[in-house]
Amino acid sequence: MKxxxxxxxxxxxxxxxxxxxxxxxxxxxxxxxxxxxxAVSKFILSKDDLIVNVAFSNLSLYQFDTKIAKHYFCNKCGIHPFVETLRDPGKFRVNLGCIDGIDVDKLEIDIFDGKNLL
Ligand SMILES: [Zn+2]
Incomplete structure (x- = not known):
């Protein structure tokens, strides 16, 4: 693990x-x-495994449709570092573009058929 x-x-x-x-x-x-x-991570993290420097209540939150997925974003710069998933509430995918040392354009990116989910 790294x-x-x-x-x-x-x-x-x-x-x-x-x-x-x-x-x-x-x-x-x-x-x-x-x-x-x-692009977001394929792996999902539990709330315990995702260490965040601010309380979730200090982040902005956007929800739509079923309002299960929680799209968190910074209320200053508007970037969305992670999302609490629709299929696995309580678990998070991270925005790969926010991670230090990761070049998203060099990753193998799969398409996730989110528009037909639900
Ligand atoms: Zn910010």
């Missing part, structure tokens, strides 16, 4: 977690992710 660190753009929100080497990710086709445009 320790990874990430942050939003302004640095207000930072986070860390342990994971195997990151070689792949997911791009979701749902109406929100299509607009957002970033």
């Amino acid at each position: 320790k990874f660190q990430g942050s939003c753009h302004c640095g207000e929100v930072s986070f860390s977690f342990q994971e195997e080497e990151i070689t792949s990710g997911l791009r979701c086709t749902c109406s929100y992710c299509e607009r957002r445009g970033s």
Whole structure:
């Protein structure tokens, strides 16, 4: 396991977690992710495994449709470092573009058919 660190753009929100080497990710086709445009992790982290420097109550939260998935974002710079998943409430995928040392364009990106989920 390796320790990874990430942050939003302004640095207000930072986070860390342990994971195997990151070689792949997911791009979701749902109406929100299509607009957002970033790739997220294939692995999911429990709330205990995702160490965040601020309380979740200090993050902005966006929800739509079923309002199960929780799209958190920094209320200063607007970057969304992680999402609490629709299929696995309580577990998180991270925005791969926020992780230090990860070049998203070099990862193997799978398409996740989010628009037909539900
Ligand atoms: Zn920020």
